[in-house]
Amino acid sequence: MSPWELFLHASIVVKLVMIGLIVCSVYVWAIIVTKTLTIRRINREATEFEDRFWSGGSLDDLYESEGAKPVHPIASVFGAAMGEWRRSARISGADLVRGGVRDRVDRAISITITREMERLERGLIFLATIGPVAPFIGLFGTxxxxxxxFGAIAAMHNTNLSVVAPGISEALFATAIGLVTAIPAYVAYNMASAALGHFSDRMEAFGTEFAAILSRQSEERS
Structure with missing residues (x-):
């Protein structure tokens, strides 16, 4: 029997289970495609931004062009740190070091990284949930x-394989759909979590280096 025939001949409860799993599978693949493209994009943008940052150009010019209105996470970290440093410089004047600029810059970087990671991780909780749950939903349908x-077999008083097989096949099809939904979700969650974890480390490393640069400039001005 074809998958379509297995679906058509299933009971209403099993059909609902199958439909639910298929909808979840579509959403899982939408998240997978979106996250894959997003991770590639932010890494590419981060590399391009870091090349401009370390090229020796003016930090003020870089802030005006990308930091003031950031469009990617690394630029957001840079913009938050640079913006806090500028505000502190205006307020504290020459007393930059004693004014706790480094602490405020570090706090701005930490908050920005947390906010950016929360935005990037949206949708992963769904993958983390569907991965372990989908097989059990399919098993319930089975x-x-x-x-x-078995109820139909009892009513017909016939245990011939040609009578038993279709009903059992329809039931097992629900478990198959559950596995097809769960496996990509589980694999994608682990891969996306690892990739975003590396990107978080990259942002933290950049933030630490930039904070050190600003700290040195503060010491030079004080």
Whole structure:
């Protein structure tokens, strides 16, 4: 029997389970495609920004062009740190070091990284949930389908394989859909979490280096 025929001949409960799993599978793949493109984009933008940052150009010019209105996470970290440093410089004047500029810059960097990671990690909780749960949802549909099949067998008083097989096949199809939904979700969650973890470390490393640069400039001005 084809998958379509297995679906059509399943009981209403098993059909609902299958439909729910198929909808979840579509959403899982949408998240996978979106996260894959996003991770590639932010790494590419981060590399391009770091090249401009370390090129020796003016930090003020870089802030005006990218930091004031950042469009990617690394630029947001740079903009938050540079903006806090500028505000502190205006307020504190020459007393930059004793004014705790480094602490304020570090706090601005930390808050920005946390906010950016929360935005990048949206959707991962769904993958983390579907991965372990989908097989059990499919198993519920299988159990229900087998119960329904056995009820039909009892009503027909016939245990011939040609009578038993279709009902059991329809039931097992629900578990198959559950596995097809769960496996990509589980793999994608682990891969995306690892990639975003590396990117978080990259932002923290950049933030630490930039904060050190600003700290040195503060000491030179004080």
């Amino acid at each position: 159990v229900w389908g087998i119960m329904h099949a």
